[in-house]
Amino acid sequence: MSKVVHVAVGVIQDPHNRILLAKRPQELHQGGKWEFPGGKVEKLESTAEALIRELKEEVDLDVLDTEPLMEIHHDYGDKKVFLDIHWVTNFKGDAKGLEGQEICWVAKEQLTQYEFPEANKAILEKILS
Ligand SMILES: Nc1nc2c([nH]c(=O)n2[C@H]2C[C@H](O)[C@@H](COP(=O)(O)OP(=O)(O)OP(=O)(O)O)O2)c(=O)[nH]1
Numbered sequence: 322m323s324k325v326v327h328v329a330v331g332v333i334q335d336p337h338n339r340i341l342l343a344k345r346p347q348e349l350h351q352g353g354k355w356e357f358p359g360g361k362v363e364k365l366e367s368t369a370e371a372l373i374r375e376l377k378e379e380v381d382l383d384v385l386d387t388e389p390l391m392e393i394h395h396d397y398g399d400k401k402v403f404l405d406i407h408w409v410t411n412f413k414g415d416a417k418g419l420e421g422q423e424i425c426w427v428a429k430e431q432l433t434q435y436e437f438p439e440a441n442k443a444i445l446e447k448i449l450s
């Protein structure tokens with residue numbers, strides 16, 4: 322039995338109600354698909370700490386405040402994930418793809434035009450409800 326990867330995920334919303342998406346590098350798990358920025362929670366780290374660290378590392382944003390949105394368990398067959406998803410509506414800075422990844426701010430009603438990993442279906446439903 323492979324163990325579950327605990328991932329902190331941020332649904333980052335700007336004052337124009339746009340959401341930040343990042344493209345997963347092709348060579349990674351679920352590569353080429355769009356994701357909400359985030360990454361693995363490390364040992365001895367809380368989800369909030371992981372989210373703050375990952376969003377700084379990946380998109381250069383300083384998270385000021387987060388709010389729990391939902392939790393998703395998903396089995397991709399080759400990998401099991403536990404996504405701990407938070408709203409991020411209070412942050413500082415201008416988003417940049419610091420790891421060379423493509424990023425974009427997308428109006429909520431345009432989100433359905435992007436290809437996401439399977440686990441994200443439930444997140445999309447929640448955001449759009
Ligand atoms: N960040 C993020 N990950 C997601 C989303 N949806 C989804 O299924 N995932 C999955 C894909 C990956 O298996 C995992 C994210 O882990 P990660 O980004 O830290 O790991 P990685 O693939 O970069 O792997 P590694 O090289 O760092 O070990 O969660 C999402 O919206 N955002």
Ligand SMILES: [Mg+2]
Binds near residue numbers: 360361379
């Ligand atoms: Mg990541």
